[in-house]
Amino acid sequence: MTATATRREVIGYRVHAQQLDQPADSVRITDPAILDLGVQDSGSDAASWALANRGARLAGVGSLQQSADVALAWTLRGAPHYYRRSELADVQVATSPYSDADAGKRILDANRPLKAAGIPPRQALTEIAGQMRDLVATPRVKGDVSGALAERMSQPYLRFCRPCQAVHLYEMPFRLGALHAGLELEPGTSPPVLRRIPDWPDHVLGPAEDPDFAPASLQPIRAYLRFLGPATPAEVAAFLDAPVADIKQRWPQDATPVTVEGETLWTLAEQLAQPTDPVVRLLGPFDLLLQGRDRHRLVEDASRHKQLWPTLGRPGAVLSGTDIVGTWRPKAAGKRFSVRLEPWAQLSKAVRTAVEEQAERLAAHRGLTFAGVG
Numbered sequence: 001m002t003a004t005a006t007r008r009e010v011i012g013y014r015v016h017a018q019q020l021d022q023p024a025d026s027v028r029i030t031d032p033a034i035l036d037l038g039v040q041d042s043g044s045d046a047a048s049w050a051l052a053n054r055g056a057r058l059a060g061v062g063s064l065q066q067s068a069d070v071a072l073a074w075t076l077r078g079a080p081h082y083y084r085r086s087e088l089a090d091v092q093v094a095t096s097p098y099s100d101a102d103a104g105k106r107i108l109d110a111n112r113p114l115k116a117a118g119i120p121p122r123q124a125l126t127e128i129a130g131q132m133r134d135l136v137a138t139p140r141v142k143g144d145v146s147g148a149l150a151e152r153m154s155q156p157y158l159r160f161c162r163p164c165q166a167v168h169l170y171e172m173p174f175r176l177g178a179l180h181a182g183l184e185l186e187p188g189t190s191p192p193v194l195r196r197i198p199d200w201p202d203h204v205l206g207p208a209e210d211p212d213f214a215p216a217s218l219q220p221i222r223a224y225l226r227f228l229g230p231a232t233p234a235e236v237a238a239f240l241d242a243p244v245a246d247i248k249q250r251w252p253q254d255a256t257p258v259t260v261e262g263e264t265l266w267t268l269a270e271q272l273a274q275p276t277d278p279v280v281r282l283l284g285p286f287d288l289l290l291q292g293r294d295r296h297r298l299v300e301d302a303s304r305h306k307q308l309w310p311t312l313g314r315p316g317a318v319l320s321g322t323d324i325v326g327t328w329r330p331k332a333a334g335k336r337f338s339v340r341l342e343p344w345a346q347l348s349k350a351v352r353t354a355v356e357e358q359a360e361r362l363a364a365h366r367g368l369t370f371a372g373v374g
Contacts, residue, residue, distance in 0.1 A: 003258045005272055007297055010230060010260055011322040013272035018227050018288055020319070021275035022055030024361070029056050030069050030084050034288050037223040038081030038091070041072060041187075042286045045366060047082045049284050052365055060367050065187035071197065072185040076220065077241055078106075078175040079286075080185055080192075087218060088197055089204070092179050094214035096207035097122060098246040103207065106241045110157075110170030117156035124157065126206025128169070128177035132194075133205055136183055139195040146174060180206050212250065222252055222268060228292040230258045230265030230272075235293040260297070278321035280354035282328055282339070282362055285314035299324050304344060318343070320351050328355075330362075337368035 005013075015021060018034055032039075032054040041047035048064040058064055064082065071085040075095045083091050097103035103121035104111040114124050128149070135148050149169045150158055161168045168174075178185075182200030186193040208214075216222055224236045233251055237244040255266040283289055292298060295305055308317055308327060315327035318341070326343035339359040347355070356373050363370035 003256070005230070005258050005260050007261055007300070008322045009272050009274065010265075010297060012274040013269065014228060014289060014292070015279065015319070015322065016273050016275045017269075019054040020281055020289065021277070021279050024052070024055060025057045026055040027057065028069075029058065029064065029067050032056055034227060035070075035082065035084050036217045037220065037227060037288070038075055038083055038095075039288070040286045040291070041080045041082055043284060046284045046286050047072075049362065049365060050287050051082075052361075053281050053283065053287070058365070060365055062188075072187050073179045073183075074175040074185065075179060076239075078172050087215075088179075088184070089200070090214045090218050092182075092204070093208040094211055094218040094220060095179070096211045097125075098211060098242065098250060102242045102246045105243055106176060107170065107172045108241075110159075110173045113156040117154075119156055122207050125173060125177050125180055128153070128157070128173050129181035129205045132174075132177055132181035132183060133196075133202075136181070136194050136196060139186060139193050141189075142192045142194060145194055149174070221247060221250060225252065225255060225266065225268045227288060229269070230260060230267040231292070231294065232265055238293040239291065279319065280321075280351055280358060281319045282355070282358045283317045283319055285316050287317070289319065290317055301344075307342075315342070318355060320347075320354075325351070328359075331374075332366075332368060333371075335369050336371040337363040337366060338371040339373045341373050 019032055029051065032051050034054065039047040039050050045061045048058055048061045051064065052058050064070065069085055070082050071088055072080055072082050075081045097106055100120045100122050103125060107121055111121060114121060131149055131152050132145065135145055146168045150167045153169060157169055158167050159170050178194060182197045182204065183194045184197050186195055212219060220240055221236055224239055225231055233247045234244050237247040252268060255268055257264050258267050295309065296302065299305060299308060315329050317324045318326040318328055325345065325347065326341060329340045331338045331340050341355065359373050360370040
C-alpha cells in the first residue's frame with residue numbers, strides 16, 4: 001500500500017533533511033549534509049549563509065573562502081558549488097553526464113554545432129578537459145583560459161561573443177569541462193580564477209564512464225530525493241538539466257512511492273521526519289530549499305512565483321515553519337546593513353521578532369552593523 005503525506009509534511013521533511021533546524025554555530029564547516037549535493041555559491045555570500053543557516057560555525061564569508069577543507073567548482077547546471085575537498089574526485093565522477101544525450105542537454109546551445117560536426121558531447125568534454133588541464137599549469141583568469149582555448153579548438157567548439165567582440169569556447173562546455181580537467185575555482189575571485197586541484201591524477205581527464213561508481217551519498221539523483229524529495233523523475237531531470245529517460249533508467253531501486261495530495265512521488269526516506277520545533281530562516285535566493293522543481297508545492301499560490309523566482313534579480317525567501325511567508329532583500333549603506341522585508345501576509349509578533357534576529361545574524365555574518373528590518 002502506498003504511503004500518503006501532506007504538502008506540509010513534505011516541506012517539513014525537507015527542512016529537517018536539509019538541517020535548517022540545526023542550532024546556530026553547532027557544527028563544523030564540513031558537517032552540513034547538503035555538501036553531498038553541493039552548495040551553490042551564486043551571490044556575495046550565498047554558500048556561506050546557506051551553511052550558516054544549517055548550523056555551520058562561520059565567522060563570515062571569508063571563513064568559507066579561506067577554509068582548506070572545502071573547494072569550489074563548476075558542476076550542476078554550470079553553477080559554482082562548494083564541496084568537501086576530500087570528496088572532489090568522487091564529485092567529478094558523480095556529476096558526470098549519464099550518456100551522450102545527457103551531456104548534449106547539459107551543454108545547451110553548444111550541442112548543435114558539435115552534433116553537426118559528428119563530435120559526441122562526452123568526447124568533446126574530454127577534449128576540452130585535456131586542453132584546459134594543459135593550459136592551467138598555474139592559476140589563470142577565466143578570460144585568459146578561454147582565449148587560449150579558442151586558439152586550440154576547432155570551429156564546432158567556438159562561438160562569436162558580441163559583447164566581447166571575440167571568439168570564445170561555448171560557455172557550458174567550458175564550465176563543465178573544468179572539474180573534468182582537475183580544476184577548481186579560487187574562492188572570492190571576480191572574474192573567476194581557475195587553478196589545479198592538488199594531487200589530481202593526470203589520467204583522470206574528461207567525464208567518468210559511469211557516474212554511479214561514485215559513493216551513493218554523492219550521486220545527484222539520490223541526493224535530490226534525500227533533500228528535495230519526495231519527487232518525480234521529471235523534477236530530478238529538470239534540476240540536473242538531464243533527459244528524463246536517463247533519470248528513469250538510473251532511478252534508485254530502493255525508492256518507494258508516496259502519495260502527496262493525489263500525486264505519486266518517490267522517496268528514499270522510511271518516514272518523512274519533521275523538525276522538532278518550527279524555524280524561521282532568511283533563505284538566500286539560491287538556497288537549496290528553493291531549488292526544488294516542484295515550486296507549486298513549496299509555494300501554493302502561483303501568483304507569488306514570479307516574485308520569488310524572477311528571471312533576473314531573485315530576492316531571498318522568508319521561511320516560517322513549512323511556509324514561505326514573504327521575500328527579503330539586503331540593503332547596505334557603508335557599514336550599516338538592513339533588510340527590506342516584503343511579507344505576503346501580516347506576520348505574527350513572534351515571527352517578526354525571529355526575522356529581526358535572523359537579519360541581525362546575517363549582518364554579523366557580513367561583518368556589518370545591523371540597522372533594522374524595514
